[in-house]
Amino acid sequence: MKLEVLKNKAWECGFDACGVVPVEILTRERERLERWLGRGFHAGMNYMANNIEKRENPALLVEGARSVIVTLTNYYTSERQHPDAPIAARYAYGKDYHRVVKDRLFKLYSSLQEKDGRKITGRIFVDSAPVFEHEWARRAGLGWIGRNSLLIHPKLGSFCFIGVIISDFEPDSYSSSESRNFCGTCNRCVKACPTGALSPYEVNANLCISYNTIERKDEIPPLIKEKMGNRFFGCDACQDACPWNRGAVLHHVEEFASNPWVMTMSREDWLDMDEDTFKERFADTPFTRPGLERIKRNI
Incomplete structure (x- = not known):
């Protein structure tokens, strides 16, 4: 299958951008992750230390991956x-992105099998497995990793969900990556962080x-409370x-339409619910990830 055909199929499935790269072993990214873990920057997310070898080598996630x-x-x-x-982050305005993006990935996966006329072996991932999503997106030419550690697409900006298919699918050609980082000397994201959680390219x-209000199970430290x-x-x-x-385009995903309750409920409405x-x-x-009790704790 030609690369342009793949991109067109991805567009038909509702994606805003798509790229494909050959499987490689990400030794540099593994080393960077291990340094991050060694500094304790993962906080209570102990799962980040699991299956590091699978993050490094996708062939350990999908046998025969190409x-x-x-x-x-x-x-x-x-x-x-x-x-x-x-205030909630924008990604929480609508439906859970895991389900929405996975549904679209399954459609794309099925279309690849139909096009090639053979069974493709692979797996689908949306922020729920040991995968270096941002690095694969960068390699696939979908942008660069900014100082806030997020992927930045030159036209879409950073308000994007990343979906991944690792499989034995082999296109006629692969995406060409743009290795240049266009953040330049800009440091606005680091300065804007209310709690000082950001250093260049690291959180x-x-x-x-985000960690303290969603992932953290015990009490939020007073320092974070003061700055939330x-x-x-x-x-x-x-x-x-x-x-x-600044020039981010509006999404076109029905499931991400803003929930009116999120947009209008007051502090008292949340606490009385x-x-x-x-x-x-x-x-x-x-x-639903933190649940109502932890949401009330945050408020």
């Missing part, structure tokens, strides 16, 4: 929450508002400060 297909799904919206509403999860402001679920500070997001109401309003959304 290629890594990478997709981007834009989720940017210009909508803003009501001034009285506690200290212990200080990160009105944020209660995630944080977009570094992305909002990035000049490459019971479990049944929470499930009714926020089933199949990112809010």
Whole structure:
């Protein structure tokens, strides 16, 4: 299959960008991860230390793997929450991206099998397995990794979900990567972080508002509480400060339409909510990950 055919099929499946690169062993990325872990920057995310060898070598995830297909799904919206509403990261405005992106990846995966007329062996990943998604996206020519450690696409910016297919699929040609980093001397994302969690190209999860409001199970430290402001679920500070997001285009994904409850509920509305109401309003959304009790803790 030609590369352009693959990209067209990805577009038909609803993706905003797509690239494919051959499987390689990512020794440099493994070493960088091990240094990050050694500094304790993973905080309570102990799973980050698991299956490092599979992160380094995708062939250990998928036997006989030949290629890594990478997709981007834009989720940017210009909508803003009501001034009285506690602030959530934009990715939580709509449905859970894991399900939405996976559904599209399965469609793309099926279309590859139909086109080649043979069974392709592979697996699909959306932020839920030991995969260096950002590095594969960079290698696939979908952008560069910014100082906030996020992938930045030159037209879409950084408000994108990354989807990956690792398989024995082999296209006629591979994507050419742009290795240049276009952040230049800009340091706005690092300066914008309310808690100082960012150093260039690295995040200290212990200080990160997203980690503390979503992943952290015990009490949030007083230092983080003081600097969270009105944020209660995630944080977009570094992305909002990035000049490459000034021209971000609006998403076209129906499932990411803003949930009116997220946009308008006040602090008191959240604190007064019971479990049944929470499930009714926020089933199949990112809010189910921490659950209502931890959300109330954050607020």
